[in-house]
Amino acid sequence: MGKFKGIAVGAIRVARENGFLTAKVQLSNITSSNQMMYYRFAWLGADGFPVGDEEAWKVLNLYANQATFLPAIANVPQAADFRLEVKTP
Amino acid sequence: MLARFSILAVVAVLASGCANTSPVLGGKNISYGDTKAVELVTNEFGSTDLQMIAESMTRSLAQSGILQGRPVVQVYDVKNKTSEYIDTREITTSIKTQLMKTGTARFASDNTDMQSQVDQLKLQNQSGLYKKSSVSKTGNMVAAKYRLEGSISSIVKRSSDYKDVFYKFSLQLIDVESGLAEWMDEKEIRKTTER
Numbered sequence A: 001m002g003k004f005k006g007i008a009v010g011a012i013r014v015a016r017e018n019g020f021l022t023a024k025v026q027l028s029n030i031t032s033s034n035q036m037m038y039y040r041f042a043w044l045g046a047d048g049f050p051v052g053d054e055e056a057w058k059v060l061n062l063y064a065n066q067a068t069f070l071p072a073i074a075n076v077p078q079a080a081d082f083r084l085e086v087k088t089p
Numbered sequence B: 001m002l003a004r005f006s007i008l009a010v011v012a013v014l015a016s017g018c019a020n021t022s023p024v025l026g027g028k029n030i031s032y033g034d035t036k037a038v039e040l041v042t043n044e045f046g047s048t049d050l051q052m053i054a055e056s057m058t059r060s061l062a063q064s065g066i067l068q069g070r071p072v073v074q075v076y077d078v079k080n081k082t083s084e085y086i087d088t089r090e091i092t093t094s095i096k097t098q099l100m101k102t103g104t105a106r107f108a109s110d111n112t113d114m115q116s117q118v119d120q121l122k123l124q125n126q127s128g129l130y131k132k133s134s135v136s137k138t139g140n141m142v143a144a145k146y147r148l149e150g151s152i153s154s155i156v157k158r159s160s161d162y163k164d165v166f167y168k169f170s171l172q173l174i175d176v177e178s179g180l181a182e183w184m185d186e187k188e189i190r191k192t193t194e195r
Helices: B002-018 B047-063 B088-102 B111-126
Strands: A007-017 A020-029 A035-044 A058-062 A067-073 A081-087 B072-080 B146-158 B162-175 B181-194
Touching (some): A007 A081, A020 A035, A020 B047, A067 B047, B047 B162, B047 B181
Antiparallel strands (some): B146 B162
């Protein structure tokens, strides 16, 4: 979707808990002003193709220089990988 | 000669401009939008709130590990404790659909479907119209092990600069036999209008 401007993706932790893939992605606002962004996770199967329906876009408000973790749980047990889509207005 | 050439040019431009190659009929002010887009039309409960709630509740419940062995769940209504009109049945329908897709639970007929279920059973067994070997017998319905119940409430604050609406949706899974709540989660949403 293009390069990030003002956002940095930090550590990512992926685990399978109770049959479902869970991910925690660290997102930081590296500018010194509040930023609003939209994100969603796209879950991929073992073959790299999306499984399940598209997620709804979620809103995230990051204060200046704030870092936060985006927790996510897969929609179906078949999900083996994910992709994070972030959009800034 | 110049006049004829310019007329030809004008006709050519008009003809190519009128050729509509997209398979659309009408459509001056109407278009299809993205169903997953963030809806910020008004401060009231909207489609994005419904999607956010259904998604986060379903994922949390499916991944909690409480639903072992695909138990039977009965979905009850979500109480609307806000001052707005919210079709809470749609929230539970979305949660039910997504849970069904995860394959972690099965659902018993809830109070809205129960009447059609009873009617169909009566029709099959008592009307004498159906072949005995193909009839679904009464007395074989599977009872629910768990009950899913929730409520949504809101806090609305207004000042000269802001209108702030805070929604809180909570959902709990209760074991029918013991009456104990085995799982509970809540989702908070804040929508602010700056005047």
